[in-house]
Amino acid sequence: xxxxxxxxxxxxxxxxxxxxxxxxxxxxxxxxxxxxxxxxxxxxxxxxxxxxxxxxxxxxxxxxxxxxxxxxxxxxxxxxxxxxxxxxxxxxxxxxxxxxxxxxxxxxxxxxxxxxxxxxxxxxxxxxxxxxxxxxxxxxxxxxxxxxxxxxxxxxxxxxxxxxxxxxxxxxxxxxxxxxxxxxxxxxxxxxxxxxxxxxxxxxxxxxxxxxxxxxxxxxxxxxxxxxxxxxxxxxxxxxxxxxxxxxxxxxxxxxxxxxxxxx
Amino acid sequence: xxxxxxxxxxxxxxxxxxxxxxxxxxxxxxxxxxxxxxxxxxxxxxxxxxxxxxxxxxxxxxxxxxxxxxxxxxxxxxxxxxxxxxxxxxxxxxxxxxxxxxxxxxxxxxxxxxxxxxxxxxxxxxxxxxxxxxxxxxxxxxxxxxxxxxxxxxxxxxxxxxxxx
Numbered sequence: 213x214x215x216x217x218x219x220x221x222x223x224x225x226x227x228x229x230x231x232x233x234x235x236x237x238x239x240x241x242x243x244x245x246x247x248x249x250x251x252x253x254x255x256x257x258x259x260x261x262x263x264x265x266x267x268x269x270x271x272x273x274x275x276x277x278x279x280x281x282x283x284x285x286x287x288x289x290x291x292x293x294x295x296x297x298x299x300x301x302x303x304x305x306x307x308x309x310x311x312x313x314x315x316x317x318x319x320x321x322x323x324x325x326x327x328x329x330x331x332x333x334x335x336x337x338x339x340x341x342x343x344x345x346x347x348x349x350x351x352x353x354x355x356x357x358x359x360x361x362x363x364x365x366x367x368x369x370x371x372x373x374x375x376x377x378x379x380x381x382x383x384x385x386x387x388x389x390x391x392x393x394x395x396x397x398x399x400x401x402x403x404x405x406x407x408x409x410x411x412x413x414x415x416x417x418x419x420x421x422x423x424x425x426x427x428x429x430x431x432x433x434x435x436x437x438x439x440x441x442x443x444x445x446x447x448x449x450x451x452x453x454x455x456x457x458x459x460x461x462x463x464x465x466x467x468x469x470x471x472x473x474x475x476x
Numbered sequence: 477x478x479x480x481x482x483x484x485x486x487x488x489x490x491x492x493x494x495x496x497x498x499x500x501x502x503x504x505x506x507x508x509x510x511x512x513x514x515x516x517x518x519x520x521x522x523x524x525x526x527x528x529x530x531x532x533x534x535x536x537x538x539x540x541x542x543x544x545x546x547x548x549x550x551x552x553x554x555x556x557x558x559x560x561x562x563x564x565x566x567x568x569x570x571x572x573x574x575x576x577x578x579x580x581x582x583x584x585x586x587x588x589x590x591x592x593x594x595x596x597x598x599x600x601x602x603x604x605x606x607x608x609x610x611x612x613x614x615x616x617x618x619x620x621x622x623x624x625x626x627x628x629x630x631x632x633x634x635x636x637x638x639x640x641x
Binding site: 213216218220243244247250264312313316393 | 479496497498500519520521522524527530533534535536538539540541543544546587590591594607609610611
């Protein structure tokens, strides 16, 4: 790590002020990505603003909406009786991120602010049509993800909570990287107030995306059979030593069918 | 910049002034508190050798800034045995050959203590393997580790019911 100053503000307003006053300052949530980034000297922030003292952890359900505070850990979401009851697919997704040590520190807000193209949460946020609340506004999922590691967040803007409308049906399935468990391909399917939405993570070069052809097919018939003729073009998908773009395109179909089976 | 950090480590309150915020919880334990039982493996959150309990939850201590842990309770491998009597997880690792070289063992044991505390594995070997998946063992002692965690789970459950030896 390069040298940095450490700040641990007690209020969101103070954190925003620190981050806005210094463009080289960076926010720290759970640190499961950012601490390794610092250790590898891939970033050189002037200051690290630790968000763990802002009181942003917690889960609430009311009026058909599950609201999860930005600093809520993956383990807390996975274990939450309220989330398991309202959106079991979301609890299951959280319980499949990394390993237990990571789930006890990693946070939903940190994951969404980082927007790793292989992260799990973006698929849930996009497919469920969630709303991100920040210190200054609300951002709809459809306008939030803007490509790999790129989001609608402004400099110094902090996610405070994520609000998920409770769906009628939802399911998630991923093909995990065998060593690290990140999603080589993950598909989240949901049917709810916003219709049918299908989001794919891990596969796209531009990060998470909606699979509109699958959405149309599932609007007609909510079943794995409905996906039989739906193609996933390999163009624009990731290719690496773990699998070609064509292989990932195939996995999108397989994971979508598994997600549907999980959704019931 | 100097930062004052107060922690309860293995039941003992400790306060230290850090001259640099880059100190991780792992480095604080090993290099400032001389608690070298917790091991540094990959130093980037992939191997689990540095696993400790922070507020009762298992974490990779290499991925936590010490300053961020101010006010927290930390339990390390040195705090498990009580008055010379091994913790049931420690005893089970010995009984079932849950290690070879031993480098990953403190992390394995702390992770197992955390897993049993979470109550998410029960007596299902597959769930134990999944629950211990954050801790790598390059000697490949996984079979013994799984058996040790299962037995320790039975011993601890028996203690709660008052039927254990």
